[in-house]
Structures are given as C-alpha cells and as structure tokens.
Amino acid sequence: MKITNYKNKISPQYSVTKYGRILEPNLNDVEEEAGVFNPASLEIEGKLYIYYRSVQKPNYSRIKFATGEFTQSEFSIEKSDKTILQPQTDFEKCDGDLKGGVEDPRTVTIDGTHYMIYVGRGTSNNICPTSRVAIASSSDGLKWTRLGRLIFEPFQQPEISDIDPNLLDNKDVILFPAKFGNTYVSLQRFTFPSDVMDKNNLKTGMWWAFSKDLINWYNLTPFYFGKNDWENLKVGAGTPPVLTKYGWMMLYHGLSGKSDHDPNRTYKAGLMFLSKTDPTKVLYISKKSIMEPQGNDEKFGQVNNVVFPSAIFKLPSGFLYSHQSDSTGENFGILYGMSDSKTGLATIHLN
Numbered sequence: 001m002k003i004t005n006y007k008n009k010i011s012p013q014y015s016v017t018k019y020g021r022i023l024e025p026n027l028n029d030v031e032e033e034a035g036v037f038n039p040a041s042l043e044i045e046g047k048l049y050i051y052y053r054s055v056q057k058p059n060y061s062r063i064k065f066a067t068g069e070f071t072q073s074e075f076s077i078e079k080s081d082k083t084i085l086q087p088q089t090d091f092e093k094c095d096g097d098l099k100g101g102v103e104d105p106r107t108v109t110i111d112g113t114h115y116m117i118y119v120g121r122g123t124s125n126n127i128c129p130t131s132r133v134a135i136a137s138s139s140d141g142l143k144w145t146r147l148g149r150l151i152f153e154p155f156q157q158p159e160i161s162d163i164d165p166n167l168l169d170n171k172d173v174i175l176f177p178a179k180f181g182n183t184y185v186s187l188q189r190f191t192f193p194s195d196v197m198d199k200n201n202l203k204t205g206m207w208w209a210f211s212k213d214l215i216n217w218y219n220l221t222p223f224y225f226g227k228n229d230w231e232n233l234k235v236g237a238g239t240p241p242v243l244t245k246y247g248w249m250m251l252y253h254g255l256s257g258k259s260d261h262d263p264n265r266t267y268k269a270g271l272m273f274l275s276k277t278d279p280t281k282v283l284y285i286s287k288k289s290i291m292e293p294q295g296n297d298e299k300f301g302q303v304n305n306v307v308f309p310s311a312i313f314k315l316p317s318g319f320l321y322s323h324q325s326d327s328t329g330e331n332f333g334i335l336y337g338m339s340d341s342k343t344g345l346a347t348i349h350l351n
Contacts, residue, residue, distance in 0.1 A: 006224070036052050037343050055103075059099055060101045063103070065142075084116075094123055100120075101120075106173065117135055131191075165190060235270075298344070
C-alpha cells in the first residue's frame with residue numbers, strides 16, 4: 001500500500017521541558033497498585049480535571065478521577081475516590097478473570113459538550129481481550145454517559161477491502177476538538193494481521209476517519225506510519241490536537257525496536273502540526289523525537305522504556321514555570337505515561 005511521504009512546510013520553534021513524576025500508584029489500593037498512567041484532561045471552569053487509567057493486578061483497568069492545580073511555582077494533583085468508568089459491557093470485560101477493562105481515555109470539548117474516547121478491553125468475536133474503541137459524553141465532566149462503540153464502514157483500499165475494520169484491534173484514538181463543516185474528524189490506529197501487513201508493506205499506524213454522529217465512521221484513509229528510526233515499528237496518536245499559532249498541534253508516539261517482543265523496544269514522542277482549516281493537510285512532522293525515556297521512572301515499570309503523551313492543556317502566561325520562557329510565546333502542559341506505571345509532567349513552549 002502506498003503511503004504519502006510528507007514534507008515539512010513550516011519550521012516551528014519549540015522547546016520541551018520535563019518536570020518528573022506527578023502521579024504514582026497507591027500500593028495499598030488494590031484498584032491502582034499496578035499503575036496510574038496515560039491520563040486525559042479537561043479544563044472546566046478554571047479547574048483541570050484529570051481522568052487516569054488505574055490498573056489492578058494482573059492487568060484490569062478502570063478510569064478514575066483527579067484534579068490538578070498549577071501555580072507559578074508548582075503543579076499538584078489530588079486524587080479522588082471517584083471512578084469515572086468501571087468496566088461494564090461485553091467489550092469492556094472478560095468473563096472469569098481480571099484482564100482488560102477500560103483504559104487510555106482521550107477527552108475534548110466540542111460545542112459545549114465533553115467527549116471521552118476510550119478503549120474497551122473485553123470480549124469480541126469470541127476473543128478476549130481485544131481492543132475496541134468507544135465514546136462517552138458529559139455536560140459537567142463528572143458524570144459520563146456511554147454512547148457506544150465506534151462503527152466503521154469498510155476499507156476503500158482494494159488490498160484490504162475484504163478486512164472488516166470492526167474486527168481489528170484499535171487503540172490510541174483521538175478526536176479533533178472542533179467540527180469541520182458538519183463533520184467530526186478522528187485518528188484511529190488499527191492493527192492488522194501480520195500476514196496482511198507483510199503482503200502490503202503495511203505497519204501499524206494512523207488512519208483518518210470521519211463522522212456525522214460520532215458513532216458511525218467512514219472514509220478510512222491511511223495517514224502516517226512512521227519514517228524515522230525512532231518509530232520504525234509503529235506510530236499512534238498521543239494527545240488530542242490543540243490549536244496554536246502554527247495550526248493544530250499534536251504529540252504522537254513512536255515505537256522502535258526489532259519487534260513487538262523486543263525487551264529493548266522503546267516508546268518515544270514526536271510532534272506534528274496540521275492545517276487549521278483542513279487537518280488532513282500536514283504542515284510539520286518532527287524528524288527526531290521530542291521526548292524519550294531518560295530517568296528510572298521512564299525506563300523501568302510494567303513496560304520498560306516508555307514515554308507516552310496523552311493529555312495537553314493550555315497554560316496561561318506566567319503559570320507553571322512558563323515565566324522561565326519567552327512571555328510572547330504559547331505554553332502547554334503535557335501529561336504522559338511513564339513505563340505504564342506512573343504519570344509525568346512536561347511543558348512545551350512555542351517560541
């Protein structure tokens with residue numbers, strides 16, 4: 001399958017700074033002793049709401065709630081006892097064991113309504129666990145209503161037209177926080193059978209999808225599958241896009257190594273900018289990673305060697321260390337998973 005070779009059309013100026021671990025598991029709480037990571041976030045009425053993946057051993061996930069506060073000198077998170085999503089449906093639960101669950105939320109606000117894209121790891125096509133993407137909505141960011149699984153029309157590419165996208169593993173999905181005309185836009189990350197990937201020279205990567213109602217998605221279009229050494233195995237979306245002076249900015253993740261089973265495989269983060277008016281038009285994709293595993297929290301955990309950006313939020317001028325940067329730029333906070341065990345904080349400054 002032919003994949004477009006993108007050329008950068010802009011040269012954005014940016015810098016990334018890490019500030020270390022800000023969320024770690026309570027080892028005395030059975031629901032999170034295996035990890036708290038890969039959170040989503042929403043800014044609601046001046047507060048930062050955080051929705052994080054809480055993992056019970058051996059690998060059973062819930063989405064739990066915390067609030068964040070940032071000042072000129074520090075960032076703090078306070079956990080609550082509230083569970084946002086508990087595994088309920090067949091595609092979120094595996095009967096008879098503690099596998100799967102609900103995980104890796106991504107949140108955006110569109111026309112005043114909050115939406116959460118998340119992964120259900122349950123039973124599908126008699127296989128358990130499998131990854132299926134679903135969506136929920138909320139008016140206040142606290143009470144969430146399931147809207148259902150995403151449903152996909154068939155692939156249009158002749159090489160894979162006989163493969164049902166609804167039966168493929170799908171993860172790392174993001175929704176753009178705006179409609180383009182009357183159309184919703186998302187990025188999906190399907191995983192094809194190995195023989196299909198080998199036959200079509202296809203990797204696991206990002207696909208565009210479009211919808212009128214957030215449930216039914218059409219025109220699945222290949223987007224980006226990685227072209228650099230640090231993302232040679234697979235790529236997928238990370239943070240939801242945010243609008244900047246350069247266009248839509250999105251952090252994504254790339255995986256490098258000899259194979260998925262390589263003990264030294266490494267997750268890093270890259271950066272891309274997309275057109276304000278047409279997000280399918282690429283303006284910039286970083287050739288080098290902008291974040292990579294460095295300290296012990298990022299190198300050792302449930303899965304070693306992982307930085308996984310998943311949430312991004314705008315920082316007002318002068319807040320959260322941004323006073324150290326050029327006051328005329330734009331500053332964003334980034335929450336990211338650390339080796340599938342803890343959550344870290346970073347900032348990105350657009351000069």
